Amino acid sequence: MEVRKYNEESVDVIVIGAGHAGCEAALATSRMGLKTVILTMCLDSVADLPCNPNIGGTGKGHLVREIDALGGEMALIIDKSFIQSRMLNTSKGPAVHSLRVQADKKKYHTEMKKVLEDQENLDLVEAEVVKINVEENKIKSIETMAGAVYETKAVIIATGTYLKGLVMMGELQYESGPHGLKAATELSKSLNDLGIELRRFKTGTPARIHRDSVDFSKMEIQKGDEEIVPFSFMNFGKDFDIEQENCYLTYTNLETKKIIEENLNRSPMYAGIVKGVGPRYCPSIEDKIVRFNERDTHQVFLEPEGLDTKEMYVQGVSSTLPEEIQKKMYKTIEGMENVKFMRSAYGIEYDCIDSTILKRTLEHNEIEGLYFAGQINGSSGYEEAASQGLIAGINAALTIKGEEEPFILDRSDAYIGVLIDDLVTKGTNEPYRMMTSRAEYRLTLRQDNADLRLTEKGYKVGLVTEERMNKTKEKKESIYKELERLKKIQVTPTEETNNKLVELGSGPIKHATNVYDLIKRPELSYDSMVVFDGERLELLREVRMQVETHIKYEGYIAKQQHQIEQFKKLEKRKIDFIEDYSNIKGLSNEAVQKLNQIKPDSLGQASRISGVSPADINVILIYLETRKRKLNE
Known part of the structure; x- marks a missing residue:
């Protein structure tokens, strides 16, 4: 029997998904005065940390500080819920110093959910979105599985790994989102119907083990820093009087390696079952054994999942092997000889888009009011997702409010600018992870000066408080x-x-x-x-x-400031008025194809597109000068 549809109240913004991207997007639009509804498959998964129980790290810590400087929420929540804090890379220069903290997973979820529930102009609703309606290339409404129809001016899709999520564990495969939650099975078809092609990416997570089954005396203790540095600039100078939890370091060995090699044929990745592309910088233990076969040991970090649970996260040993092999393999690790599983490791495949179909505002190139943020754009990581959610939310709000200038951070402004520019200009063939090496201006884009760089920008758009x-x-x-x-x-x-x-x-x-x-x-x-x-x-x-x-x-x-000034000159040469590059004589066929697909908004962005050569940029420069002379005649 077909579900009968009914009209809900019309709203300014619908956010689909309440992970890290969705939370930041919904908070941004509602705080900027727009009536917002955030829809999630399950209220228990709001701001979930389905994989590693930490926030920050090399490169990622910069993103968290930038989110905070712009008036986002992630840093404030992790400062309320961390259980260990460490500043990484302190032996190196300040450009690569990055804060990384262990989170209490449940508390992080609870604190963020409270913020959403208390936020003015924002409704948090458990519902599955099954259809997005577009009229004349403009967002019209969305429909839920229960039949609710919301008319809206903008939709921000932040579905994480839920879109047609497929969990894999050896020969076992089943439709699911992370943590055994229901997958979103209908929305992918609606996106396809809108002409949006989807592809498959993959990620994975290690097992969670019982703390009491581990012999920590065989492991190295990893303590937190004596001086706790907060993530949020609003908390600097605050005394954090907490007893920090310990993490632990141990190693795999030749026996571990042997068990994995003998059972590679039972891993979906190596049995040819997996269609999705996995993350290069967070490989499974099977991947490590194959790609770095000369190594006989690999680091394993044990990290507590929270203060009110005995679950521990086994960093470095994510796997898609069958459960029986996982248990056998984990027991070879020093200190884990008698380990007891609480949750098994698994891989998960999911639908995502080619992010080059987006503007740097994260709005679709062709469909007005349709924004994408987070893992659906091909990125990996909580911090990358939250960054995109914030930018998508700000831009959706500015457009609805009739502001002419979009909010775009370029590569010299912020790590967030690097992240988004890489995704929409270069695209990615694997889950994208932020690293300090991706930022060419990292000496000026330090985590410690994010507030000096960005807070005024956030204030001007109405997101930063007085x-x-x-x-x-x-x-x-x-x-x-x-x-x-x-x-x-x-x-x-x-x-x-x-x-x-x-x-x-x-x-x-x-x-x-x-x-x-x-x-x-x-x-x-x-x-x-x-x-x-x-x-x-x-x-x-x-x-x-x-x-x-x-x-x-x-x-x-x-x-570096001189280099940035040169970079800015190209960024200021706007070319977003060019509708069809095939009308510009002298461009290579590949350049015409890529430029028409990506629709760069500046000459600088055009120069970073793969397939657009310096000769093509010169052709565009000549075209711009000729056009300028004609307009002045």
Whole structure:
């Protein structure tokens, strides 16, 4: 029997999915004053962490800070729910420092759900969307499985791994989303009917084991940092008085490797069953054994899933092998000889789109009001998803409110800009993961200065609060004043001065200098210069760090700023008015095809499209100059 349809209230924005992308998207649109409904397959899966129980990490930590600086929610929630905190890469330069924290999974979900429930202009509803209706290439409405029809001005699709989700464990395969939740089986057809091609990607997760079945005495303890650094800029200076949980490090061995090699034919990936492409940078243990066969051991990290559970996550040993083989293989790992499974490892295939059909606003190139965010765009990771959800939400709100200028972060503005530009300009043939190496301007795009770079942008679009904006202004002013003050403190080459410098492991000075220039010496620091700076005021840790980084990397930062200025010139040459590149004589056939498909909004974006050569860019430049002369005649 066909379900009878009925009309629900019309709304400004419908967000499909309440994972990390959906939550940020819905909060952005509702906070910008638009009536929003967020629909999820299951209320228990709101802001779920279905795989690793952590937020941040190399590159990803930058994204979280940027989300926070723009007025997003992820950093605030993880600061409420973390159980261990570690700053990574501290032995390297500040450009690659990245915060990574262990989350209490249940608490993270609970805290984010509370925020959604309390948010003005936002309704959180459990429902499965089965159809998206479009009229004259413009969003009209959506329909749920229960028959509800919502008329709307914008739809943001943030379905994660639920679209036709297929769980794989050896020979066992069944339709499912993560954590055994129902897969979304109908929406894919609706997208196909709209002319949107779908493809299959794959991800996976390791087993969850019982804490009491592990012998931690055979493992290395991984403790959290003594000084806890929060993710949210709003929490800097706050005292986090918590007892941190330990993580543990152990290793696979030759016996582990042997069991996997003997059973590779039972892995769907190597039996030719898997259609989806898996993540390069988070491979299964089978993948590691095949791709790095010269290695006999691999790292395994045991991470607690929360304070109120004995489940532990086995980082580094995700698998699609049959359950019986998994148990046998896990028991070869040192300290896990008597391990007890609570949840088995599995792989999951799901539908996603080719992200090059999107604008940099994450709106569909052809369908007005249809936005995509998160894993449906081919990315992997909670942080990448949340970033896209925030940008899609902001742009949907700006368009509905009649604002002419979209909100676009370019590659010199933020890691978020790099992420989105890579997805929509270059596309991806595998789940995309953010890494610091992808950002060419990473010295200026540090995690510690995300608020200085982005908070004002978030304030201008109406997402950042007055309180946050004022806090950023105060920080910026404190940094500027301290830099200027240090330039005025003169140090003369007396015997006493040079003795102090020698004690600090530095060389003597022959001429009068200032503290600002002394800090440039690699062996000296802002804190150590207190010996020449008795009147120094007590400043917040993040201000001191900004001051020191600015001084030590001043020359490099200036050089990068020059590169950014050159980059910006190409980004400012707008070409979004060009409708058909086949009308421009001299372009290669491949360039015409790619340019017509991606529809770049600037000459800079066009130059980054695979298949568009420097010669093609010169042809477009000549076309632009010729057009300009004709318009001025």
